[in-house]
Amino acid sequence: MALTQLGSKALMDIVKIKESGVTQDFYVIRHNAYTTGRTLLVRRYTHSDRQWHSSNVNAYATCTLDAWFNGDYFNSLPADIRGQITAVTIPYTPGNGNTALSSLARKVFALSATELGQTHTYLNAEGTALANAATLKIATDSSGTAKVQWTRSPVTSNTASAWFLHSDGDLGSDGCTNPFGARPAFTLPSSLSVDENGNVLVNTAPVINYSGNTNLGDKSEGFTVTYSVTDADSDAVSVIEKMDGATKRTHSPTLGSYQQIQAVLPANFQTILNGPHTLTLEATDGKAAAAPVNITFTKKVYICSVTLSAPLPAATMPTAMRLAILGSIPDDAIWTAEVCNNAHDAAPTWESIKSSIQAGRNYIFQNKTNTAGSWGVNFRITIQRGSADNGGYITGIEGGFK
Numbered sequence: 282m283a284l285t286q287l288g289s290k291a292l293m294d295i296v297k298i299k300e301s302g303v304t305q306d307f308y309v310i311r312h313n314a315y316t317t318g319r320t321l322l323v324r325r326y327t328h329s330d331r332q333w334h335s336s337n338v339n340a341y342a343t344c345t346l347d348a349w350f351n352g353d354y355f356n357s358l359p360a361d362i363r364g365q366i367t368a369v370t371i372p373y374t375p376g377n378g379n380t381a382l383s384s385l386a387r388k389v390f391a392l393s394a395t396e397l398g399q400t401h402t403y404l405n406a407e408g409t410a411l412a413n414a415a416t417l418k419i420a421t422d423s424s425g426t427a428k429v430q431w432t433r434s435p436v437t438s439n440t441a442s443a444w445f446l447h448s449d450g451d452l453g454s455d456g457c458t459n460p461f462g463a464r465p466a467f468t469l470p471s472s473l474s475v476d477e478n479g480n481v482l483v484n485t486a487p488v489i490n491y492s493g494n495t496n497l498g499d500k501s502e503g504f505t506v507t508y509s510v511t512d513a514d515s516d517a518v519s520v521i522e523k524m525d526g527a528t529k530r531t532h533s534p535t536l537g538s539y540q541q542i543q544a545v546l547p548a549n550f551q552t553i554l555n556g557p558h559t560l561t562l563e564a565t566d567g568k569a570a571a572a573p574v575n576i577t578f579t580k581k582v583y584i585c586s587v588t589l590s591a592p593l594p595a596a597t598m599p600t601a602m603r604l605a606i607l608g609s610i611p612d613d614a615i616w617t618a619e620v621c622n623n624a625h626d627a628a629p630t631w632e633s634i635k636s637s638i639q640a641g642r643n644y645i646f647q648n649k650t651n652t653a654g655s656w657g658v659n660f661r662i663t664i665q666r667g668s669a670d671n672g673g674y675i676t677g678i679e680g681g682f683k
Contacts, residue, residue: 284568287320287481288312288471293413295325297479301357304480310411312471315369319468323392326423327430327462328354333443334457339435340377341443342385344457346431350389350465361483366467372407376435376443382407389467391433392417394444399452403438418450420462428462429453474568485513486569489520489562497578503547506576507539508562516566523561524553545578555580555672584665587675592624592657595682599658601643604634604680606662613667620660622646622682625653631661658682 290296290309297304306325314321334344341347355363368386372393375383382405393407398414400406411417420430427448436442442454445461455461474482491508510518515536522530522542529544542560543549557579564571599622610616618638621629630648637644660680664673 283477284474284482286471287469287473287475288318290320290475293416295479296322296475296481298322298362298481299359300328300354308413308417310413310417310466314468315371316468318471319367319369320471321466321468323417323466324464327420327428327464329463330428330460331431331463332458332460333431337441337456337458338377339440339443339457340375340379341373341433341435342375346391346463347387347433349463350391351387354463354465355389362469362481365469365473365483369468371433373433374405374407374435374437377440380405380437389465391431391464392466394432394434394446394452397432397446399432399444399446401444401452403436403454404434404444404452405437407434415450418446420446420448420464422462430462430464472569482568484516484566484568487512487516487518487564487566487571489564489571489574491562491574491576493576495574495576497576499581500545500550500578501580501582503550504545506542506545506560508542508574509537509539510534510564510571511536512566514566516568518564518566518571521561521563523563525558526561550580551585553580555582583670584663585675586661586663587678588661589659592659593682595622595656595658598622598649598651598656599646599682601645602634602658602660602680602682603643604638604660604678605641606638606675607677607679608675609673610664610675611667611669611671611673613669613671614664614673615667616662616664618660618662620644620646620658622648622656622658623651623653624657624659625655626651627653629659634660 294309295306307322308325310323311321332345366388368388370384370386371390373385394404395407396411397418398410420428422428429448430446432444434444436454441456443457444454447453474484488511512518519533521528524544534540560576562574602620618635619631620634621631623629634644
């Protein structure tokens with residue numbers, strides 16, 4: 282399912298929200314509306330005809346329209362959407378004789394005449410004109426019938442009238458008991474998701490739970506980094522484990538179960554180069570992403586050892602062996618190379634083959650006995666950085682015995 286953020290929708294795009302279980306269209310009107318991080322939505326069509334006030338008193342904060350917006354209408358919205366609608370501070374004129382411009386905290390409200398692009402001597406400038414006021418000032422119902430729509434703005438020259446817009450968008454005023462079109466507006470978090478059909482989705486982003494240090498310091502051997510992922514909506518979560526920006530593993534863990542970053546486990550640690558590294562955990566439920574977790578460490582491994590996990594079997598006593606180390610060993614490196622022909626013994630007889638490797642010649646075994654009852658060949662090579670701290674590497678070891 283393709284998702285976009287509400288905050289990335291273009292102005293006048295249509296998104297969909299249910300009212301009493303029926304999907305309705307809403308215009309995306311302004312981002313960062315009234316406060317940062319919230320998007321203003323306005324119903325595409327008028328909802329119904331409503332009195333501005335049950336008596337001719339043009340006080341918006343106590344009017345019938347405002348009570349309906351924040352009562353019956355608000356409760357017609359889905360519970361998850363209601364949970365995302367918070368009161369924002371809107372510019373308004375108290376009315377009923379108080380003509381001073383003020384502010385009011387409301388969840389659902391009518392647009393002001395100013396926001397709809399209107400000016401008048403007896404109209405306070407309540408906010409600024411919306412970018413698409415020219416379109417919004419023309420209201421229709423869902424059948425396409427042109428409608429008169431109320432604003433939240435009182436007429437400042439009396440206490441009984443409020444401003445409305447005629448069906449052609451012109452400004453007008455009349456007594457507050459007249460029933461005109463009610464067009465609700467409210468804001469939602471710009472971070473909410475919108476699906477490909479325009480439906481606004483309320484979703485809680487997953488959480489990556491990591492309680493360890495985010496700077497692990499120097500590491501000379503493989504280690505464990507444990508974390509878990511939770512999701513309040515119980516959505517399936519995809520997790521990406523990265524190292525230095527490169528994806529190392531993508532998986533969908535069981536929510537709440539402990540996981541380990543695979544890249545730094547002992548089996549994989551040897552493939553990491555010396556130096557500073559950054560591990561990154563990312564998680565998404567397909568609708569929203571968790572806050573990523575970054576963990577740094579520095580690999581400092583200045584010695585390595587290579588040996589066979591199991592001896593090479595020999596039918597008779599091995600008498601000579603030749604080895605070659607492929608790679609790059611710095612001149613100042615401290616290294617040893619040993620071989621044995623009784624590798625099955627509890628305590629094999631290790632013999633230095635370093636000089637033979639350097640000279641490129643065969644080594645003659647000195648040992649002539651075994652206690653295990655069978656012959657077998659193994660080698661062990663250990664290399665440590667020298668005082669110049671120059672790095673080296675081994676790409677392979679070749680050889681044979683007779």
